[in-house]
Amino acid sequence: MKAIVLDRGTKEKIVYTDVELPELGEDEVKIQLKAAALNHRDEWARQGLYPNLKDGIVMGSDGAGIVVEVGGKISSSWIGKEVIINPANNWGTDEKAQSKEFHIIGIPTNGTLAEFIHVKGDRIHKKPAFLSWYEAAALPLGGLTAYRALLVQGGLLPGQKVLVTGFGGGVAQFAAQFAIAIGAEVYVSSSSNEKINAAISLGAKSGFNYSEKNWTDKALEKTGGFDLVIDSAMGDTVNNLIHVLKPGGRLVFYGATRGNPQEINARKVFWNQIHIIGSTMGSDKNFEDMLSFISTYRIKPLVDQVFSLKDCVNAFDRMKAGMQLGKIVIKIS
Missing domain, CATH: 3.90.180.10 (Medium-chain alcohol dehydrogenases, catalytic domain)
Known part of the structure:
Protein backbone atom coordinates (compact mmCIF):
# COMPACT_ATOMS: atom_id res chain seq x y z
CA MET A 1 0.00 0.00 0.00
CA PRO A 140 -10.74 12.80 16.36
CA LEU A 141 -7.55 14.20 17.94
CA GLY A 142 -8.49 17.87 17.91
CA GLY A 143 -12.09 17.26 18.90
CA LEU A 144 -11.12 15.00 21.79
CA THR A 145 -8.43 17.39 23.04
CA ALA A 146 -10.76 20.38 22.89
CA TYR A 147 -13.64 18.54 24.58
CA ARG A 148 -11.56 17.50 27.58
CA ALA A 149 -9.76 20.85 27.91
CA LEU A 150 -12.92 22.94 27.64
CA LEU A 151 -15.67 20.90 29.25
CA VAL A 152 -13.93 18.37 31.52
CA GLN A 153 -10.82 20.14 32.82
CA GLY A 154 -12.16 23.64 32.18
CA GLY A 155 -15.69 22.97 33.38
CA LEU A 156 -17.14 25.68 31.14
CA LEU A 157 -20.78 26.55 31.78
CA PRO A 158 -23.33 28.40 29.66
CA GLY A 159 -23.03 32.17 30.03
CA GLN A 160 -19.42 32.11 31.22
CA LYS A 161 -16.77 34.09 29.38
CA VAL A 162 -14.05 32.07 27.70
CA LEU A 163 -10.98 33.08 25.71
CA VAL A 164 -9.64 30.56 23.18
CA THR A 165 -6.12 31.52 22.15
CA GLY A 166 -4.52 30.85 18.78
CA PHE A 167 -7.77 30.49 16.85
CA GLY A 168 -7.18 28.85 13.48
CA GLY A 169 -5.54 25.64 14.64
CA GLY A 170 -7.52 22.44 14.96
CA VAL A 171 -8.02 22.22 18.72
CA ALA A 172 -8.71 25.94 19.07
CA GLN A 173 -11.40 25.92 16.39
CA PHE A 174 -13.14 22.99 18.10
CA ALA A 175 -12.89 24.65 21.51
CA ALA A 176 -14.49 27.82 20.14
CA GLN A 177 -17.24 25.89 18.35
CA PHE A 178 -18.00 23.75 21.41
CA ALA A 179 -18.15 26.82 23.67
CA ILE A 180 -20.44 28.66 21.26
CA ALA A 181 -22.70 25.59 21.09
CA ILE A 182 -23.36 25.51 24.85
CA GLY A 183 -24.10 29.22 25.05
CA ALA A 184 -20.87 30.54 26.52
CA GLU A 185 -19.65 34.06 25.73
CA VAL A 186 -16.73 33.25 23.44
CA TYR A 187 -13.71 35.36 22.56
CA VAL A 188 -10.63 34.35 20.59
CA SER A 189 -7.10 35.60 20.06
CA SER A 190 -4.90 35.33 16.99
CA SER A 191 -2.18 37.23 15.18
CA SER A 192 -4.46 37.21 12.11
CA ASN A 193 -7.43 39.56 11.88
CA GLU A 194 -8.81 37.31 9.14
CA LYS A 195 -8.94 34.38 11.57
CA ILE A 196 -10.53 36.55 14.26
CA ASN A 197 -13.24 37.58 11.79
CA ALA A 198 -13.78 33.92 10.89
CA ALA A 199 -14.37 33.12 14.57
CA ILE A 200 -16.86 35.98 14.86
CA SER A 201 -18.72 34.64 11.81
CA LEU A 202 -19.08 31.33 13.67
CA GLY A 203 -20.60 33.02 16.70
CA ALA A 204 -17.69 34.33 18.78
CA LYS A 205 -18.46 37.70 20.33
CA SER A 206 -15.10 39.31 19.56
CA GLY A 207 -11.38 38.70 19.27
CA PHE A 208 -8.00 40.19 20.09
CA ASN A 209 -4.84 40.40 18.03
CA TYR A 210 -2.12 39.23 20.41
CA SER A 211 0.60 40.85 18.28
CA GLU A 212 -0.65 44.19 19.66
CA LYS A 213 1.14 45.14 22.89
CA ASN A 214 -1.98 46.39 24.67
CA TRP A 215 -4.31 43.52 23.72
CA THR A 216 -4.77 42.49 27.35
CA ASP A 217 -5.96 45.98 28.31
CA LYS A 218 -8.47 45.89 25.45
CA ALA A 219 -9.65 42.44 26.55
CA LEU A 220 -10.20 43.53 30.15
CA GLU A 221 -11.97 46.72 29.07
CA LYS A 222 -14.32 44.79 26.79
CA THR A 223 -15.02 41.77 29.01
CA GLY A 224 -14.12 42.54 32.61
CA GLY A 225 -12.04 39.36 32.58
CA PHE A 226 -12.55 35.73 31.63
CA ASP A 227 -13.84 32.79 33.63
CA LEU A 228 -11.74 30.41 31.51
CA VAL A 229 -8.80 30.61 29.11
CA ILE A 230 -7.93 27.71 26.78
CA ASP A 231 -4.33 27.86 25.55
CA SER A 232 -1.67 25.78 23.81
CA ALA A 233 1.29 28.18 23.73
CA MET A 234 2.31 28.96 27.34
CA GLY A 235 5.89 30.27 27.35
CA ASP A 236 6.20 33.90 28.39
CA THR A 237 2.62 34.60 27.25
CA VAL A 238 1.28 32.91 30.37
CA ASN A 239 1.36 36.06 32.48
CA ASN A 240 -0.82 37.85 29.91
CA LEU A 241 -3.36 35.05 30.29
CA ILE A 242 -3.22 35.19 34.08
CA HIS A 243 -3.74 38.95 33.81
CA VAL A 244 -7.01 38.66 31.84
CA LEU A 245 -8.58 36.04 34.13
CA LYS A 246 -11.20 36.95 36.70
CA PRO A 247 -10.44 36.10 40.34
CA GLY A 248 -11.07 32.38 40.69
CA GLY A 249 -10.65 31.90 36.93
CA ARG A 250 -9.18 28.84 35.23
CA LEU A 251 -6.34 28.59 32.74
CA VAL A 252 -6.32 25.24 30.93
CA PHE A 253 -3.41 24.50 28.63
CA TYR A 254 -3.07 21.49 26.33
CA GLY A 255 0.33 22.34 24.84
CA ALA A 256 3.41 24.48 25.27
CA THR A 257 4.49 25.43 21.76
CA ARG A 258 6.40 28.42 23.15
CA GLY A 259 8.08 26.31 25.80
CA ASN A 260 8.26 26.86 29.54
CA PRO A 261 7.76 30.38 30.94
CA GLN A 262 10.88 32.09 32.26
CA GLU A 263 8.85 33.41 35.16
CA ILE A 264 5.27 33.33 36.36
CA ASN A 265 3.34 35.96 38.29
CA ALA A 266 2.90 33.72 41.32
CA ARG A 267 1.56 36.50 43.53
CA LYS A 268 -1.32 37.19 41.17
CA VAL A 269 -2.02 33.47 40.89
CA PHE A 270 -2.42 32.92 44.62
CA TRP A 271 -4.03 36.27 45.42
CA ASN A 272 -6.65 35.89 42.69
CA GLN A 273 -7.00 32.17 43.41
CA ILE A 274 -6.30 31.28 39.80
CA HIS A 275 -6.47 27.61 38.76
CA ILE A 276 -3.79 26.49 36.27
CA ILE A 277 -4.75 23.10 34.81
CA GLY A 278 -3.04 20.81 32.32
CA SER A 279 -4.92 18.69 29.79
CA THR A 280 -3.81 16.03 27.32
CA MET A 281 -6.03 14.33 24.73
CA GLY A 282 -8.81 12.48 26.59
CA SER A 283 -10.16 9.19 27.88
CA ASP A 284 -12.30 6.70 25.97
CA LYS A 285 -15.32 8.09 27.79
CA ASN A 286 -14.35 11.62 26.74
CA PHE A 287 -14.19 10.44 23.12
CA GLU A 288 -17.65 8.89 23.29
CA ASP A 289 -19.04 11.98 24.99
CA MET A 290 -17.41 14.21 22.37
CA LEU A 291 -19.08 12.24 19.56
CA SER A 292 -22.44 12.55 21.31
CA PHE A 293 -21.83 16.28 21.82
CA ILE A 294 -21.02 17.06 18.19
CA SER A 295 -23.97 14.97 17.04
CA THR A 296 -26.36 16.78 19.40
CA TYR A 297 -25.20 20.22 18.29
CA ARG A 298 -24.46 19.21 14.66
CA ILE A 299 -20.95 20.65 14.86
CA LYS A 300 -18.92 20.32 11.68
Missing part, protein backbone atom coordinates in the same frame (compact mmCIF):
# COMPACT_ATOMS: atom_id res chain seq x y z
CA LYS A 2 1.03 3.65 -0.42
CA ALA A 3 1.79 5.68 2.70
CA ILE A 4 3.65 8.69 4.08
CA VAL A 5 6.46 7.60 6.39
CA LEU A 6 9.02 9.44 8.47
CA ASP A 7 12.49 9.37 6.88
CA ARG A 8 14.84 11.83 8.52
CA GLY A 9 17.60 10.98 6.07
CA THR A 10 15.77 12.69 3.21
CA LYS A 11 15.48 16.37 2.37
CA GLU A 12 11.79 16.64 3.26
CA LYS A 13 12.02 14.18 6.21
CA ILE A 14 8.91 12.38 4.95
CA VAL A 15 8.46 10.16 1.89
CA TYR A 16 5.57 8.78 -0.16
CA THR A 17 6.36 5.11 -0.52
CA ASP A 18 5.14 1.51 -0.45
CA VAL A 19 4.59 -0.08 2.97
CA GLU A 20 3.50 -3.59 3.92
CA LEU A 21 0.94 -4.04 6.68
CA PRO A 22 1.69 -6.70 9.31
CA GLU A 23 -0.68 -9.63 9.79
CA LEU A 24 -4.05 -8.58 11.19
CA GLY A 25 -4.33 -9.28 14.92
CA GLU A 26 -7.21 -11.23 16.44
CA ASP A 27 -8.46 -8.09 18.22
CA GLU A 28 -7.87 -5.73 15.28
CA VAL A 29 -9.77 -4.41 12.27
CA LYS A 30 -8.45 -3.41 8.87
CA ILE A 31 -9.70 -0.04 7.65
CA GLN A 32 -9.55 1.28 4.11
CA LEU A 33 -8.96 4.94 4.83
CA LYS A 34 -10.97 7.50 2.91
CA ALA A 35 -9.41 10.60 4.48
CA ALA A 36 -6.90 11.63 7.13
CA ALA A 37 -5.91 14.93 8.71
CA LEU A 38 -2.74 16.57 9.97
CA ASN A 39 -1.97 17.70 13.50
CA HIS A 40 0.92 19.79 14.78
CA ARG A 41 2.54 16.65 16.18
CA ASP A 42 3.04 15.42 12.60
CA GLU A 43 5.02 18.49 11.62
CA TRP A 44 6.94 18.48 14.92
CA ALA A 45 7.92 14.87 14.24
CA ARG A 46 9.05 15.87 10.76
CA GLN A 47 11.26 18.51 12.39
CA GLY A 48 12.64 15.98 14.89
CA LEU A 49 10.97 17.75 17.81
CA TYR A 50 8.84 14.87 19.07
CA PRO A 51 9.89 11.96 21.33
CA ASN A 52 10.16 8.29 20.32
CA LEU A 53 10.73 8.98 16.63
CA LYS A 54 11.45 6.05 14.34
CA ASP A 55 12.09 6.19 10.61
CA GLY A 56 9.74 4.08 8.53
CA ILE A 57 6.70 4.68 10.77
CA VAL A 58 3.53 5.70 8.94
CA MET A 59 2.56 9.18 10.12
CA GLY A 60 -0.84 10.64 10.94
CA SER A 61 -3.25 10.28 13.88
CA ASP A 62 -6.62 11.34 12.44
CA GLY A 63 -8.55 9.18 10.02
CA ALA A 64 -11.88 7.84 8.81
CA GLY A 65 -12.69 4.97 6.50
CA ILE A 66 -14.48 1.68 5.89
CA VAL A 67 -13.84 -1.56 7.77
CA VAL A 68 -12.83 -4.19 5.20
CA GLU A 69 -11.57 -7.04 7.43
CA VAL A 70 -11.80 -8.04 11.08
CA GLY A 71 -9.76 -10.28 13.38
CA GLY A 72 -11.18 -13.42 14.92
CA LYS A 73 -12.26 -11.70 18.14
CA ILE A 74 -14.15 -8.90 16.37
CA SER A 75 -17.75 -9.16 15.16
CA SER A 76 -18.04 -9.49 11.39
CA SER A 77 -20.95 -7.02 11.57
CA TRP A 78 -18.33 -4.25 11.43
CA ILE A 79 -17.33 -5.16 7.87
CA GLY A 80 -18.52 -2.46 5.49
CA LYS A 81 -19.22 0.05 8.26
CA GLU A 82 -18.09 3.67 7.94
CA VAL A 83 -15.96 4.51 10.99
CA ILE A 84 -13.74 7.09 12.60
CA ILE A 85 -10.73 6.14 14.69
CA ASN A 86 -10.02 7.11 18.27
CA PRO A 87 -6.25 7.73 18.03
CA ALA A 88 -5.66 7.51 21.80
CA ASN A 89 -4.49 4.11 23.05
CA ASN A 90 -4.21 2.73 26.59
CA TRP A 91 -5.65 5.66 28.52
CA GLY A 92 -6.22 3.36 31.48
CA THR A 93 -8.88 3.19 34.17
CA ASP A 94 -8.34 6.57 35.85
CA GLU A 95 -10.43 9.34 34.28
CA LYS A 96 -8.21 11.93 35.97
CA ALA A 97 -5.08 11.17 33.92
CA GLN A 98 -3.68 8.78 31.33
CA SER A 99 -1.62 5.68 32.17
CA LYS A 100 2.11 5.30 31.55
CA GLU A 101 1.25 3.08 28.56
CA PHE A 102 -0.78 5.81 26.86
CA HIS A 103 0.21 6.63 23.28
CA ILE A 104 -1.27 8.12 20.12
CA ILE A 105 -1.20 6.36 16.76
CA GLY A 106 1.10 7.85 14.15
CA ILE A 107 4.03 7.96 16.58
CA PRO A 108 5.31 5.55 17.79
CA THR A 109 2.95 3.15 15.93
CA ASN A 110 1.75 3.24 12.31
CA GLY A 111 -0.80 5.94 11.62
CA THR A 112 -3.42 7.13 9.18
CA LEU A 113 -1.47 8.66 6.28
CA ALA A 114 -1.85 5.44 4.33
CA GLU A 115 -4.33 3.54 2.19
CA PHE A 116 -5.02 1.06 5.01
CA ILE A 117 -4.49 0.78 8.75
CA HIS A 118 -4.88 -1.90 11.42
CA VAL A 119 -6.27 -0.72 14.76
CA LYS A 120 -7.70 -2.40 17.83
CA GLY A 121 -11.40 -3.09 17.52
CA ASP A 122 -12.20 -0.88 20.49
CA ARG A 123 -10.68 2.15 18.73
CA ILE A 124 -13.40 2.46 16.11
CA HIS A 125 -16.73 4.28 16.25
CA LYS A 126 -19.46 4.71 13.67
CA LYS A 127 -18.90 7.82 11.60
CA PRO A 128 -21.55 10.45 12.35
CA ALA A 129 -23.76 10.39 9.27
CA PHE A 130 -23.99 14.19 9.00
CA LEU A 131 -20.21 14.51 8.53
CA SER A 132 -18.44 14.14 5.18
CA TRP A 133 -15.35 11.97 4.98
CA TYR A 134 -13.16 15.07 5.17
CA GLU A 135 -15.01 16.42 8.21
CA ALA A 136 -14.97 13.06 9.97
CA ALA A 137 -11.24 12.67 9.41
CA ALA A 138 -10.67 16.15 10.84
CA LEU A 139 -12.43 15.42 14.11
CA PRO A 301 -15.13 20.73 11.69
CA LEU A 302 -13.68 23.57 9.66
CA VAL A 303 -11.72 22.07 6.76
CA ASP A 304 -8.94 24.37 5.63
CA GLN A 305 -7.66 22.65 2.50
CA VAL A 306 -7.60 19.14 1.04
CA PHE A 307 -4.42 17.57 -0.38
CA SER A 308 -3.77 14.22 -2.00
CA LEU A 309 -1.70 11.63 -0.15
CA LYS A 310 1.05 12.00 -2.74
CA ASP A 311 1.12 15.77 -2.13
CA CYS A 312 1.64 15.54 1.62
CA VAL A 313 4.84 17.61 1.61
CA ASN A 314 2.84 20.67 0.59
CA ALA A 315 0.25 19.88 3.25
CA PHE A 316 2.98 19.68 5.91
CA ASP A 317 4.53 22.90 4.64
CA ARG A 318 1.18 24.68 4.96
CA MET A 319 0.96 23.58 8.57
CA LYS A 320 4.55 24.61 9.24
CA ALA A 321 3.78 28.11 7.93
CA GLY A 322 0.72 28.38 10.18
CA MET A 323 -1.44 29.36 7.23
CA GLN A 324 -4.39 27.08 7.99
CA LEU A 325 -7.82 28.06 9.25
CA GLY A 326 -9.20 24.77 10.49
CA LYS A 327 -7.91 21.31 9.67
CA ILE A 328 -5.62 20.32 6.81
CA VAL A 329 -7.10 17.16 5.34
CA ILE A 330 -5.56 14.42 3.18
CA LYS A 331 -7.72 12.63 0.63
CA ILE A 332 -6.78 8.94 0.62
CA SER A 333 -9.35 7.26 -1.63
